[in-house]
Amino acid sequence: MESVRLLILYLALPSVVLSILRQFISWGKNGGKSTKNIPGPQQFPVVGRVHDLDRFCMWKKFKEWADIHGPIYRTSMMGQQFIIISDENIARELLVERGNIYAGRPQIRALFDHKTGPGYVALMDRHQTWSSQRKWVHSAMAEFHRSHFFGVIESEVKKYLAMLLIDPAKFHANTREHCGRIMSRLAWDDATQGKDNGDSADCTLTQMSVSGPVVNTMTPLWFLPWAINPWKKYERAREDHQRAWWLNSYQVAKQRFLKGDLPKNTWSSRYFTQLQSKGNTTLEENAKDEEYASCMLGFQNLVGVITICGPLQFFLMAMMLHPEWQRKAQEEIDRVCGDRMPTTADFADLPTVRACLKETLRWRSGVPLGVPHQAEKDDVYMGETITKGTIVMACEWSINRVPERYPDPENFHPERYLEKEWPTYQEPLSRYPNFREGVGMHTFGWGRRTCLGQHIVDDEMFVTGAAVLWAFNLIHKTCPKTGKPIEFDSEATNAHVILEPLNFPCDFKPRSEERAGHILSGYGEARAELRV
Structure with a gap:
């Protein structure tokens, strides 16, 4: 350990001296004034x-x-x-x-x-690989959104509701897996990868975050020799495993496509169809081209988990902590949907649900x-x-806390999107609020680096959030000894660059026996296509 400390000191010392010299030179030039x-x-x-x-x-x-x-x-x-x-x-x-x-x-x-590149399009500098991957993903997302992702979200939500009914204590992990299943189906038609997809997304985010490896803030440690560098060894193994998984998924999908066994409502099928339209009928590719495509589809798959599971978990928290808004949204859902689960077709008629969802992302920023x-x-x-x-x-x-734009910013106010007196109100309410356009869209980034997943966030957050409120009452868990609600920190998170709340106590009670029956029958109807 002593030799490691000395090495770190020797690595840091030159930059310390240089920085101090630059500071003195700067002060000298400016006469000591800023x-x-x-x-x-x-x-x-x-x-x-x-x-x-x-x-x-x-x-x-x-x-x-x-x-x-x-x-x-x-x-x-x-x-x-x-x-x-x-x-x-x-x-x-x-x-x-x-x-x-x-x-x-x-x-x-x-x-x-x-x-x-080519691993993570959102983290690349701007060059040809970044440009071509981003263009393809943007087009694929927009095309699938026009068909509202071919019902994949609705069928997976039916499974998610059944899991909440059967084992509500695991809602936190099941929410991440739910998001992973949707993306894995859309990418490769393999929902069984949902948990692995969610876990891989979480692990990747850890590596990206200042709260993750200490080398993200203490850079000299990254340059320690390989033999005594645990950070490089870990990351090499993690990335190699992830790349191999993406490549294998890509190659399996390719073989299924060639056999006519890959559904057209997958991004991989879309990609292979385009290759054939350019004359590559057998889909023969070199290693570099396969790496390019498997990383593009793999990262598109992964990023759809990390941008949605945290906001969904915060939405469940918000509804539990604000039962008055839970009731308002449920009344709206019951009026529009009755005994059937909400779908994307109900979007225009459920502005209160959308306002609660959008306010969740303002109140507890997913990318703070x-x-x-x-x-x-x-x-x-x-x-x-x-x-x-x-x-x-x-x-x-x-x-999100500028009071002129968002009055009373620390508190949860969905009405800021529903009532004309608020600065963020927009009409018509059949269209606003949403996650694709209008005020408060900075959650998804800025300019040329805006997130490409706004369309799927809009559909998946809406259907999942509305369906949970249709199915359940979300209530505080109580202490078995005192009978009082169990308190928790609503700002406690995993501290990643894209947040998930830490697991918090929440009970999911079916709103009636009839509604519980609808949850189970809905799962039974969807089970054949779920590849459970």
């Missing part, structure tokens, strides 16, 4: 303000600094410069109107070569830090240079 037009907290040599930041809820410190320094400010961590934005208009100006400058992605230290952008060249803003390589973050937690 020339910054963009404000920010006082910085310390090398560390910047990294010592102030809790890796498990960094967004709260960013919000605290925004309250002091304003809607845009500078900070730094271990030599890396950051611009933190807490205002929608500023974020739009830099990340949308100047999106050609701020569309890069920073290096996540605990991942290998993600900027070059925002996904970071990186300046690809120098820019000038507020009369000050933002240098190439600076990381720019639109802090979702702060943006």
Whole structure:
């Protein structure tokens, strides 16, 4: 251990000395006075303000600094410069109107070569691989949304409701598996991969997050020799396993397609059909082309889990904590749907349900830090240079708490989307609120890096959320000793870049014996296509 500590010290020492020298030179040139037009907290040599930041809820410190320094400010961590934005208009100006400058992605230290591809399109720099994968995924999502994902969501929701009825205590894990099953069916027609898909998504997010491997914040540790570097060894094994799984799924789907056994309502079938239309009738590909396609479909599969399961879990929490809104949504569902489970066809007639869903993403941001952008060249803003390589973050937690835009921001108010007196109200209510357009869409990112999954988020969140309220009353669990509701921290999360709440106590009670019967009969009807 002593030799490891010495090695870390020797790795860090040159950067410490260099940073201090640069700081003294800068102070000398400026006469000891700051020339910054963009404000920010006082910085310390090398560390910047990294010592102030809790890796498990960094967004709260960013919000605290925004309250002091304003809607845009500078900070730094271990030599890396950051611009933190807490205002929608500023974020739009830099990340949308100047999106050609701020569309890069920073290096996540605990991942290998993600900027070059082809593994994670959302984390790549902008180049041909990124452009072609993004174009294909965008087109595939839009095409499948026009058919509302061919009923896959509804049939999987029927299974999910049955699992909540049979074993409600496992709702947290079953929600992740539910999202994984939907995406695995759409990608490969193999819902049995749902749990593995969810677990792989969670593991990947851990590697991406500042709350994950310490090398994401203490970069010098990444460069330790391989023999004593547990972080590189772990990531090499994790990524190799994930790539092999994606490639095997791709090759199995290809063989099924060639035999005429792969449903057309899968993204892999769409891809193979396009290959054949270009003359490749036998689907012969070299290793590089198979890697490209399997990663594109694999990541599309994976990202659909991580962007939906956390918000769904927060929605269940919100409904339990706000029974008055649970009742309002249930009354609306009963009036429109009666004894049948809601479907995407009911979207226009259930604005209260949609308002509760959208308010959930504002109240408990799924991506509270925002996904970071990186300046690809120098820019000038507020009369000050933002240098190439600076990381720019639109802090979702702060943006969602601007009181002029979201009055009483700390509390859950679905009526902000339903009543004209609120700044976020939009008409017609048959269309708004939703997750695809309108106000408050910054949850899905900005400009050229906007998330491509808004269509499936809209459908899956709506059908799953409405169906759970149709089927169950969500109530506090009570302590068997005191009979009082069990309290928990509604902000306790896994602290990943895309959040899930920690497991919380919640009871799911069928709304009636008749409704329980409908849940089981619905599962029985769908079971044949579920590949349980």
